[in-house]
Amino acid sequence: MLLFLTYCLILLLYVVIVLIIPGIGFIGLLGKGKTESGNIKISVVIPFRDEANSANKLCRSINQLDYPRDWFEVILVDDASTDDTLALLGDLDKSIDHTVIQLAEQSGKKAALSQAIAEAKYDYILTVDADCELPKDLLRQVQPQADVSLGVALKTTNSWRIIENIQEAESLLLAGITLGSANMEVPMLATGANLAYRKSVFQETIPYHGNMHIPSGDDMFLLKAALDHEVVIHPRIGKPVTTHCEVSWNAYLEQSARWSGKNKAVGLPQASLAAWLVLIANLLLPLSLITHFSSGWIILFIKFVVDFLFLFLGATYYERFKVLLFAPLVFWFYPIHLLRVVIKILQNTGKRNND
Template sequence: MILISITITLVYLLLIGSFAFGFDKISVFKLEDLPSKTKFSVVIPFRNEAENLPGLLKSIPSLNYPKELFEVIFVDDASEDDSVETINKSLGNQPNISILKNQRTSNSPKKDAISIAIQHAKNEWIVTTDADCKLPKYWLDCFDTYIQKNNAGCIAAPVTYLAENNFLNRFQLLDMLSLQGATIGGFGINKPFLCNGANFAYKKALFNELNGFKGNTDTASGDDIFLLEKAVKKYPKQVHHLKCEHAIVLTHSQPTWETLVSQRIRWAAKTSAYKNGFGKFTGLIVLLMNALMISTLLMTILGAFNLKIFLYLVIIKFNIDFFLIYKSALFFNQKGVLRSFIVGFLLYPFFSVYVACISVFSSYTWKGRTFKK
């Protein structure tokens, strides 16, 4: 057991260390004052988001980008609240704003909604975000400048949670920072395997060439990662990460532990459908390391595992996790969340293993609907 524990820990150390190394390999992109050229179609699926929409709707008119160079396509996925009325009241009668009705053709409402929007999109580049997000002023300017200076066909960009003064939010924020660290680090070592649909751009022609979400519609979520996998396989040199502080999209963390668990079960449910071998390997090692923390703790308490070796394993994981999250926190200017790192570090193995276990057998609820794995 000691040999197995040491092996898993060393592999974990090398893996997370490679992400920390890759994080620095991606240079921070500096926004330049270039004439705007790229035409964007911003796609926003929504369902029952009346409470969350005001933040997004306030940020859209504040975008610095020329109005004639972008359109915003909302797709209503059978909302049962006042979402449509909220959008119309805030942004109605603007020529570059439209609302479509979703047309369900698969087990994935969000993929259906994005596909419908792309069919109606007038512009060359698609940018997806979510209805509970806030968009930065120079969001589209960042994409435009990057596209002008790079041969890109698919661009992942940074996402983080809005900071709130409670532990549940800080726990999720630490997790998001670790995910963003792994995302950017993966691009840095030329092994891109993560992205976030709340801030994701790609050419409409590329989406059509890759047959959109065909082959992945049985899984309800994953509109972002499955498309990334296809793009990486077909055009690896055209898949980029836009590491720019002016491109950071802010979204809301889950309000309760119950909704957080449901969200993470949804995230976990799509992992079995991943085709990216490195992504699967990363998920497996992270899960094994968290399970190892729990099992060796119990064995140490029972006297069946060496206390000194257990402490070494904990110290190694603690330091490499902190190293990566600290880099992310610096980039996202969210160092304040680090005050909860110790408690979050102790809690996370139990949380992640619990979610992994119940995701194997449990369905999940998303936007008022129940989905099977």
């Protein structure tokens, strides 16, 4: 009985903290409708290294931005690329004010961002990743009343391959948590692929102080610094920035381990709590089928229904309906994937300790 009550408690905490609270926030945000900003001057910062495969799509989407040309600039930071990304970026429209900063040696994303922000002309900074495509109205989504504005970056695919649709489903769930939790004033996530903030916020909070040696987490460190300094943070709805899905299981595993591993370093309480609940719920609740077979099915069914409803919210808003067909596969596969991620993180930690 005690074990069964433990399963129920895990399910309750997972559903309420990870899904219901962000879900209420997401629904409330959608109910407000889209609010376009007035014209504000924005510096778009794009760090990159060896992104030749994505450069053409990135340039095309920048060229199509629906925003006055004299109200934004693009700063491209080449983190010592070894391919021809820089040459391909020559496809940017000449009417767009853009600057290229070339770093002499690979310095990492945080160093690239820091240098670009120091040289930015405008007070509002919008960071995006070089492997993304930008919606035409992206700059019009930025709201001047927010010191930090959290946007969404979705992995999308037109393929029917299982691995890619699982990533899209995960991406939609994370988007809902990002926007919904921020609207409930307990932001859990942020993505540097679509993150806007005032230059003054970056300068005053110094988000990378003491963590420049950590390869990832630029977005989450900035979010934590903003929260520590009680900066105004707004979620931002509208068409998302989009990026590609990983095409191999190993690449997907490496990416997930890298993203998950930064939570411990950042130390944002609500993000850590949500991450632990996702992990525990997905790894322990399936055990209820072994220890309490008949009632275990009820527990898993409740989890599936709530997961599906949350995914349905995101899929409906972003019009990605195909991914809903893969919901059962995501439900059964994700515990296996998370277990592999945990093992990978432990392996990486062991290697670093041995070094």
